[in-house]
Amino acid sequence: MNAIALRGATIHYDDLGPSAGLPVLLVHGHPFNRTLWAPQSEALAEAGYRVVTPDLRGYGQSGVTRGKVFLSDFADDLAALLDHLGIEGAVVGGVSMGGQIAMEFQRLHPQRVRALVLSDTSAPAETEEGKAFRNRLADRLLAEGMDGYANEVIDKMLAAYNVAAMPEVAGRVLGMMRATDPHGAAAALRGRAERPDYRDTLAAVRKPVLVVVGADDVYTPVADAEAIRGLVPHATLAVVEKAGHLPGAEQPGHFNAALLDFLATRVAPRD
Template sequence: MGSVLFQDVTVGYEDEGSGEPLVLVHGHPFDRSMWRPQIEHFSRSGRRVIAPDLRGYGQSTVVAGKTPLETFVRDIVRLLDHLGIERFVLGGLSMGGQIVMEFYRLFPDRIRALLLADTFAAAETEEGRTARYEMAERLLREGMDGYAHQVLSKMVSPHNIATQPDVAEHVLRMMTGTAPEGAAAALRGRAERPDYTELLSHISVPALVVVGTEDAYTPVSDARDIYERIPNAELAIIEQAAHMPNLERASEFNAVVEKFLNSLPEVPEVPESTATTETAAPAARES
């Protein structure tokens, strides 16, 4: 667990394990704790896992107004530069998946492989933009509690709410703990996001698309569309999961991601002489 200050924004993050970096971006309106099962699993299996809190969420600074996806990306870039991480596998769920696509649009050379979970690539419709702006105003007016209880059964399937109350409580706690100002800023920015459908066909790194069978927000059809547009992508459909398969079916989710990660070509080792003479030492981790 750590935090670092960049100009006017403090970014909280997890940085666990050692080895090839895996960077995980949470969705809305959650925080980095949504990745706890993945942080624990992959940090124990020989990877360095970095999971930031996006600005407006968790332990990062709440910034009101409008936060475009590009702003989230540049915050993550600054964090990774601070940690001395140049190339990495990048994954995200829902809004986090859209941030991953924006990251690839801006910094494709830094990404070794992509994980896109329960997300969609198209720009917002006019109706969707209006709905996001209206929801932003509602959250500022009413707070997060009513919204969180209203959408819980879409985030986590009703079956899993009944059989995994700890998961449901975790998801509800993340949502109700999010600052309305940060959530509203993200909603406004997301309403104006670019259309990534054309970008998908130009992705040249390995990609895994994951989706829960019961996801009402980003159904299997959305995942199939992304999968079919990305050259040589892989698709994994997680049974009995809604919008949060990484929590609802953590073992199954981890298994398909691990299989994908293990299939990636090995990273060539940097010669020691090059590393000592040409590469700056990574910045120290902060707590």
């Protein structure tokens, strides 16, 4: 684990694999941390890729910014981290909110994106109902903490049948959610509520794109992934069976196979 002070926050991150390997930047979702990507980091590093997995500000071990943190703030943090690491361009991937941060990174820093990996995410701007929900949830997390929320959503983060079938995975996911600082989670929720529409951004992408989704994701169902592929006709779509919103954790073997095949066949080392 490494740490760097940048843009007013201390960002903790892992940097694994050979330094000369194709860089892959993986961005966790809400309310998790960089260890969500552990199965992918190990597989990618073993395959010769350089894998960078940060804790977003407000999550994991990184510093907390209170109030409101926009997806653009996260994207600019990632650009600054790549600067620090001497990485000009990377494959940028994310799950859920992390996928939206990846899209924001593409919007703000397109020249630094070698390819996109979008897992269990959606492109449209938040609805008015969704904005109200996220702000109410932010208020609740500040008032009550993370435990109640974590217990309520575990059977949506994972496919409900996997909560009992995969107790170690469920325990790891619950642990990440419960350990998140409510102030960091609330700030991200308020900023995410005001995210832009990424459909035009995606429609303009000419780099390789992998879209992954759990077959039983209730938050961002297969239809959302198909909509992204519709915006990016050259995108590769992988539906992971027996998984919900976090297929990289629930079915890491299948997720990793799709990711490694995409990197090997669609992304040139110096693309």
